[in-house]
Amino acid sequence: MSGFPILSVMILLPIAAAVISLFLSDTGARWIALATTLILFALGIDLWVNYEIGGQQWQFVENAPVFGRFAWALGIDGIALMLIVLSVFLMPICILASWEAIEKRVPEYMAAFLLMEAFMIGVFASQDLFLFYIFFEAGLIPMYLIIGIWGGADRIKASYKFFLYTLLGSVLMLIAMMYMVVTAGTTDIPTLMEYGFDPHVQTWLWLAFFASFAVKMPMWPVHTWLPDAHVQAPTAGSVILAGVLLKMGGYGFIRFSLPMFPEASAQLVWIIFGLSMIAIVYTSLVALVQSDMKKLIAYSSVAHMGFVTIGLFTFNRQGIEGALIVMLAHGLVSGALFLCVGVIYDRLHTREISRYGGLSNNMPHYALFFMIFTMASVGLPGTANFVGEFLALVGAYNANSWVAAVATTGIILGAAYMLWLYRRVAFGESINADAAAMPDLGVREWAMLGPIAAATLWMGVYPESFLAPMRADVGTLLARIAPATPASDAQLTLGKPTPKAKANGEAH
Amino acid sequence: MFDTSSLALTAPELILSIGATALMLVAAFAGDKATRFISLAAIGLLAAAGLALAGVSGSGGSAFNGLYTADAFGAFAKVLIYVAAAVSILIAPRWFEREDRLRAEYPVLILFSAVGMGMMASATNLLSLYVGLELQSLAAYVLASFMRRDARSAEAGLKYFVLGALASGILLYGMSLLYGFSGTTDYAGIAKALGVGVSLGELFGVVFLLSGIAFKVSAVPFHMWTPDVYEGAPTPVTAFFASAPKVAAIAMLVRVSIVGMGTASHDWQQIIIFMALASIVLGAAGAIGQTNIKRFLAYSSINNIGFALVGLAAGTEAGVAAIMSYMAIYVVMTLGSFLCVLQMRDQDGVPVETISSLSGLSQTNKGLAAALAIFMFSLAGIPPLFGFWAKFLVFEAAVKAGLFPLAAIGIAASVIGAFYYLKIIKTMYFDEPGTPYARGDSIVEKALITASAAFIVLGYGLIPLLGNASAAAAKALF
Numbered sequence: 001m002s003g004f005p006i007l008s009v010m011i012l013l014p015i016a017a018a019v020i021s022l023f024l025s026d027t028g029a030r031w032i033a034l035a036t037t038l039i040l041f042a043l044g045i046d047l048w049v050n051y052e053i054g055g056q057q058w059q060f061v062e063n064a065p066v067f068g069r070f071a072w073a074l075g076i077d078g079i080a081l082m083l084i085v086l087s088v089f090l091m092p093i094c095i096l097a098s099w100e101a102i103e104k105r106v107p108e109y110m111a112a113f114l115l116m117e118a119f120m121i122g123v124f125a126s127q128d129l130f131l132f133y134i135f136f137e138a139g140l141i142p143m144y145l146i147i148g149i150w151g152g153a154d155r156i157k158a159s160y161k162f163f164l165y166t167l168l169g170s171v172l173m174l175i176a177m178m179y180m181v182v183t184a185g186t187t188d189i190p191t192l193m194e195y196g197f198d199p200h201v202q203t204w205l206w207l208a209f210f211a212s213f214a215v216k217m218p219m220w221p222v223h224t225w226l227p228d229a230h231v232q233a234p235t236a237g238s239v240i241l242a243g244v245l246l247k248m249g250g251y252g253f254i255r256f257s258l259p260m261f262p263e264a265s266a267q268l269v270w271i272i273f274g275l276s277m278i279a280i281v282y283t284s285l286v287a288l289v290q291s292d293m294k295k296l297i298a299y300s301s302v303a304h305m306g307f308v309t310i311g312l313f314t315f316n317r318q319g320i321e322g323a324l325i326v327m328l329a330h331g332l333v334s335g336a337l338f339l340c341v342g343v344i345y346d347r348l349h350t351r352e353i354s355r356y357g358g359l360s361n362n363m364p365h366y367a368l369f370f371m372i373f374t375m376a377s378v379g380l381p382g383t384a385n386f387v388g389e390f391l392a393l394v395g396a397y398n399a400n401s402w403v404a405a406v407a408t409t410g411i412i413l414g415a416a417y418m419l420w421l422y423r424r425v426a427f428g429e430s431i432n433a434d435a436a437a438m439p440d441l442g443v444r445e446w447a448m449l450g451p452i453a454a455a456t457l458w459m460g461v462y463p464e465s466f467l468a469p470m471r472a473d474v475g476t477l478l479a480r481i482a483p484a485t486p487a488s489d490a491q492l493t494l495g496k497p498t499p500k501a502k503a504n505g506e507a508h
Numbered sequence: 509m510f511d512t513s514s515l516a517l518t519a520p521e522l523i524l525s526i527g528a529t530a531l532m533l534v535a536a537f538a539g540d541k542a543t544r545f546i547s548l549a550a551i552g553l554l555a556a557a558g559l560a561l562a563g564v565s566g567s568g569g570s571a572f573n574g575l576y577t578a579d580a581f582g583a584f585a586k587v588l589i590y591v592a593a594a595v596s597i598l599i600a601p602r603w604f605e606r607e608d609r610l611r612a613e614y615p616v617l618i619l620f621s622a623v624g625m626g627m628m629a630s631a632t633n634l635l636s637l638y639v640g641l642e643l644q645s646l647a648a649y650v651l652a653s654f655m656r657r658d659a660r661s662a663e664a665g666l667k668y669f670v671l672g673a674l675a676s677g678i679l680l681y682g683m684s685l686l687y688g689f690s691g692t693t694d695y696a697g698i699a700k701a702l703g704v705g706v707s708l709g710e711l712f713g714v715v716f717l718l719s720g721i722a723f724k725v726s727a728v729p730f731h732m733w734t735p736d737v738y739e740g741a742p743t744p745v746t747a748f749f750a751s752a753p754k755v756a757a758i759a760m761l762v763r764v765s766i767v768g769m770g771t772a773s774h775d776w777q778q779i780i781i782f783m784a785l786a787s788i789v790l791g792a793a794g795a796i797g798q799t800n801i802k803r804f805l806a807y808s809s810i811n812n813i814g815f816a817l818v819g820l821a822a823g824t825e826a827g828v829a830a831i832m833s834y835m836a837i838y839v840v841m842t843l844g845s846f847l848c849v850l851q852m853r854d855q856d857g858v859p860v861e862t863i864s865s866l867s868g869l870s871q872t873n874k875g876l877a878a879a880l881a882i883f884m885f886s887l888a889g890i891p892p893l894f895g896f897w898a899k900f901l902v903f904e905a906a907v908k909a910g911l912f913p914l915a916a917i918g919i920a921a922s923v924i925g926a927f928y929y930l931k932i933i934k935t936m937y938f939d940e941p942g943t944p945y946a947r948g949d950s951i952v953e954k955a956l957i958t959a960s961a962a963f964i965v966l967g968y969g970l971i972p973l974l975g976n977a978s979a980a981a982a983k984a985l986f
Contacts, residue, residue, distance in 0.1 A: 067972070068971045105871070138891050156938055168923045171922060175915050178915070
């Protein structure tokens with residue numbers, strides 16, 4: 001808690017590096033991007049180490065009212081901390097993934113990524129409503145350029161869809177934010193989190209925020225931008241999109257929707273549960289029939305995000321903590337899966353599953369990593385996803401046994417499409433000669449996949465490291481939403497509201 | 509007889525009028541050789557007029573028995589007008605040198621126009637409003653057709669003149685109705701008369717008055733002339749049209765609505781709301797199919813005026829402050845965009861106006877592409893660029909005034925706008941490079957582009973300054 005403005009530095013440093021990299025050569029831009037992201041990673045670790053668990057709710061607070069109407073107010077709680085750590089952890093890996101894959105307009109590419117990183121950290125660190133919105137929206141610009149310039153064949157449509165979908169969702173949120181600020185008379189997020197809005201108004205505000213976060217998450221049926229964006233984006237773009245940008249939706253729910261509008265959240269929980277259940281089952285089935293690897297993983301992301309939304313709105317500790325762990329785990333695992341696709345895409349320049357096969361013969365190391373992440377995505381115990389999904393489902397079961405039952409089918413379907421994908425890519429005979437001739441992982445690729453695998457297993461075996469900073473904040477949130485919780489239970493007449501409800505028989 | 513205190517209050521207009529007349533004589537006797545001198549002198553005059561605003565003429569109050577008011581509101585608008593006028597003079601020589609050199613009347617006409625615009629911003633009487641408006645318009649008609657031998661320019665001038673005359677007629681008709689039914693042309697008097705109750709005749713007067721002004725701000729449904737005139741007029745003149753006269757017309761509209769008709773605000777509020785939404789939607793939809801960058805920017809300015817009107821629809825002090833901040837940011841974005849358009853010329857120096865010629869600009873001219881991209885994202889209202897703040901303020905004012913449907917529809921329609929601004933970015937960044945433009949060699953233009961882009965990117969630091977100035981301007985009206 002020294003006077004060193006670490007969060008400001010973490011936001012401004014990548015912006016400065018982005019500007020500098022524009023004037024450098026290709027190689028220079030690559031190195032400055034890597035160096036900057038590694039420094040930020042170090043700062044992120046420093047943040048994690050110095051974060052006082054059980055200390056004040058908001059730490060590393062900075063507040064400079066330089067903008068008159070709103071402030072440069074930064075500060076993090078445990079939830080924001082973990083998401084920042086996730087962002088800065090994935091970023092150097094993204095730069096490494098683009099090291100050779102990106103050949104044209106490298107300085108601009110690196111600048112776009114560095115800007116992206118600054119805006120992501122800004123989103124999670126903002127303590128001012130409008131500052132949050134500015135960072136939240138600003139991220140669209142670099143991502144739009146990343147997809148549009150360095151993307152695949154159909155990149156232009158994908159970039160438009162990404163930009164306009166997200167923008168349309170967000171502008172209504174801005175109107176809601178203005179109303180909140182006018183009513184509450186402050187732009188300070190911690191204050192607003194404790195402000196009691198009129199329950200009738202809450203519904204409208206909640207819906208406006210929902211429009212934004214549901215698109216960002218993405219929830220069914222507004223998820224359609226995601227497969228396009230993922231498929232067309234360059235590998236590193238997909239990693240950041242899946243790893244961090246989708247988390248902004250979940251972060252939004254937990255930072256705004258739940259604490260600021262608890263009554264509305266309780267009332268409208270059926271929207272969340274309904275859409276999430278559809279998302280889990282429907283997108284899992286869609287993933288099953290994909291022939292494009294990236295598209296398959298993209299749809300699986302939508303399904304996994306369904307667990308997050310269900311968990312967040314269970315109004316109990318297991319559910320919310322589980323949702324948070326799923327967010328972190330999905331950030332690691334789906335990012336890693338996109339990297340795995342990127343590794344073989346760099347070699348063969350196709351994402352068609354049928355063009356591969358039997359890769360475990362000629363690429364054993366690759367097959368090993370791919371298997372770890374496949375298993376993690378399936379939710380095998382010992383991996384990060386298991387912890388999160390298990391907790392989220394326990395929480396869901398406490399809230400509504402039907403939701404839990406439907407959501408659990410997602411795990412089975414998830415196992416089906418992921419294992420089938422793995423079987424088609426890695427096992428069997430090497431039917432395609434060019435695929436069989438691909439070399440195994442290089443040093444750079446080891447450096448990309450190794451750390452993520454380690455982190456995934458760490459989170460799976462000892463999730464306490466990640467849960468501990470967030471525990472107090474989840475507690476605060478629960479205390480805040482507790483008065484509204486019974487209203488949510490009243491709707492959920494299907495299950496018994498005791499924690500040890502029987503599996504079935506209660507439901508009619 | 510001689511009202512010296514009133515003369516002191518109108519110092520900026522005096523400086524500009526006397527200076528412009530003198531420069532016109534210089535132009536008449538020295539001819540086009542003196543263009544350079546006249547341009548510099550004109551900029552000097554604009555600067556002097558701007559400095560004069562720091563004194564009583566920026567805050568002194570009523571002059572000439574209420575015909576003219578020197579207050580913070582007028583001063584704010586005038587600073588913008590003078591800056592835009594000065595920039596329009598600075599960017600002209602290089603454009604015109606292709607045909608023959610810039611004729612000496614150009615800066616003089618801009619100066620006369622600036623006098624008229626100053627009057628528009630400060631008028632508190634329908635008559636001084638009309639005189640200011642006509643002075644501005646007449647200069648503008650000539651400017652639009654300034655390239656005599658160019659058919660498009662002549663067409664633009666003629667079209668502007670005919671439609672402008674029609675609008676003036678409508679405006680005059682409205683004024684005469686208002687005068688007939690309220691017995692005065694003074695804003696305060698009209699406000700008093702409307703306060704008692706709005707008669708049918710007065711209502712018609714208000715509608716005609718607003719229609720006439722809507723033509724000048726090019727708000728839907730009186731916007732039809734804008735794309736044609738913008739396309740046909742010489743680009744520096746288009747840059748001028750899109751900036752200074754828009755500020756003046758908006759200032760005039762705000763003043764006459766708030767001061768002159770504030771007591772009947774519920775009568776004109778619906779009209780403004782309709783014009784705002786129609787301009788936002790039509791401006792956005794109309795721009796989508798455009799292939800000419802100047803027409804495109806014309807629709808963009810219609811769209812932007814729609815957003816500015818949202819602030820007026822709120823009708824509050826915060827709304828007026830928002831509208832003034834909006835215009836300040838809008839002027840910078842617009843001038844910046846047109847400065848970029850000025851750089852679009854092929855290897856022979858012939859200006860290019862097609863949007864498709866921008867393709868791959870980011871690879872042939874990185875700086876220009878980045879600057880134009882900044883202006884486009886800013887016009888689309890995407891944070892962290894400053895254009896977002898402009899939109900933010902007007903919508904916040906609307907929300908504060910309880911106009912939730914207006915705010916929600918307006919901001920949702922801004923997504924349509926984002927679609928066509930993205931088209932420019934897409935052309936510059938995603939498409940393969942076409943024939944590159946000639947490298948710009950004007951340091952002045954480069955410096956101006958850099959300055960405006962820097963303002964758009966770093967503008968948030970200026971929010972307290974801009975906020976105080978616009979709040980003071982708004983306060984002067986209430």
